[in-house]
Amino acid sequence: MTDGGRRIYLDHAATTPPDPAVVEVMLPYLREMWHNPSSIYVEAQRARATIDEARATIAGLIGAQPDEVLFTSGGSESDSLALRGVLAASRRRGKHLIISSVEHHAILDTAEQMERDGVAEVTIVGVDREGRVDPAAVEAAVRDDTVLVSIMHANNEVGAINDIAEIARRVRAKNAHAMVHTDAVQSAAHLGVHVDRLGVDLMTFTAHKMYGPRGAGALYVRSGTPLQGQVIGGGQERGIRAGTEDTAAIAGFAQAMSLATERREADLGHERALQERLLSELPRAIPMLAITGPLDPAQRLPGNVSCTVGFVEGESILLALDLAGIAASSGSACTTGSVEPSHVLVATGMPDDLARGSLRFTLGRGNTDADVDRLLEVLPPIVQRLRALSPIPIDEPPASWVPWLAS
Ligand SMILES: Cc1ncc(COP(=O)(O)O)c(C=O)c1O
Known part of the structure; x- marks a missing residue:
């Protein structure tokens, strides 16, 4: 201790840890305004208005239009929706998907499963010794039938920041129809992200990495991007992501993102x-x-x-x-x-x-x-x-370690 x-x-x-100001904003929606935002009565309408305000706040902070922000349960769901949703809606154009070797497992495992299921053909682009993706390597991987390129903005393990604007520019120059997604889960709070400056069509967010609550996230989807819903039924989130909205978590998410920007x-x-x-x-x-x-x-x-x-x-x-x-x-x-x-x-x-x-x-x-x-x-x-407890003799590092230990 x-x-x-x-x-x-x-x-x-x-x-x-959730910021106290985030918890303050959430509590009234857990205690009093817990109504289903899709219902017709006045309490429900208030909950709906809160969600609309949160959507407008988050859209404003990333340079998007409110109807380009879809609320989800977090980063994993947004990543999965981006990959599955874009490829499912673009079958006529092809099924080539490009990702990097250092993506979060929400991307890596989804891409792998999609390839096993025959709905994607995946190219994995490598990284340099610092964990960064070379934009030229992504460009080289783009083909005529490339539907989506998904490269993370910043890596969750080693903190490497990728030049997403340059990657998006090169992808588009080679194939104007290919969509670009970035997972901004780790970067959004630290770096600030603007959808036009980064030049992306889709971007993943989660609230709990920015002093917000667990269970709230978003997928930015540029207007006109083909996207097929993966959880459907109740028609929420423009029919793309069904499920009764968590008003408290969404309100907390918007508050967390505003605070992250201010601070x-x-x-x-x-x-x-x-x-x-x-x-x-x-x-x-x-x-x-x-x-x-x-x-x-x-x-x-x-x-x-x-x-x-x-x-x-x-x-x-x-x-x-x-x-x-x-x-x-x-x-x-x-x-x-x-x-x-x-x-x-x-x-x-x-x-x-x-x-x-x-x-x-x-x-x-x-x-x-x-x-x-x-x-x-x-x-x-x-x-x-x-x-001292190790059974292996510790004297000289193996030769293969030397270039790494020297840096
Ligand atoms: C880069 C990245 N993407 C996605 C996720 C998953 O986000 P969530 O926990 O909100 O599902 C994480 C979480 O560690 C992450 O670091």
Whole structure:
């Protein structure tokens, strides 16, 4: 436990604590205005008006028209709707889909399932050693029958920011009919996103990564984009996404996004300062630790500090950090009892055995210099202790690690 038992939360890319102002906005819709927005009476009409206002607020913040914003349950649903919905509505044009190797599993697994089902032919574009997608590689993958290109704006594990505007420009130059989708789940709050400046047709959002509630998200759909609904029935969200709307969550989402916009500069400065300390001090404090993701701050999400530690499993470090009062995460996925290295790090070309030591610290509004001090105090002895327990002799790093540890 930390001094005085205080827990330190360094996992803001997983989810963010709801801002008190967001909770305030939501409560009346849980307590009094809980009515079904599709009903006819006055209470229901009030709920409907709240949803319309939230839609207009969010549209205004991203440079869209209100009827271009579809509410969903979050990032995974929006990603799935973008891929399935566009391909289903464009069958006559083809079924070629382009994604990158570092997308969130909501995109990767959906694309894989669509290919298995015969409704998509998928090209996966690789990334550089910092996890960034080369716009020229995307352009090279575009074909006459390409229906959709889906490349994330910023990566959730290593924080790499992609040049979506350039990707969209190149895609369109090669095939004017291809649609461009970006998953802006991690970037929306930090960078601010404008649909015309990014030049996209579809964009994914989720509220819970911007100090909003879980269970609310949106898919921006540029007017005229072919999109077939995947959950249908009640006719909500222009008949594309059925289901009784969660007025409280939608109102909280709009409030969270407004606050993120108001506070962007302050949040950015704060997170960058803490991030820079960790990026420079961690490799000095721990031998054989490599920072993963872009080293240039302009190409990296503020607040993201990802790294990998040689000769230790990231999961073991996380358990020890948890006992020390620090909540963080790794890029690895626990599948069927074995720890698989992060697909993102593997895609950057990092050897599997080094990628197994991956850690991700993501900073947020509530973090302080004292939190960074505490992490720098507890992490080096944890790594030292775990290395001492290792059955493998730890002397020289394998040759395949050297280029990674040098950076
Ligand atoms: C890049 C990215 N896309 C999609 C998602 C899924 O969002 P949600 O949890 O709202 O379904 C996440 C969540 O971690 C993410 O980081």
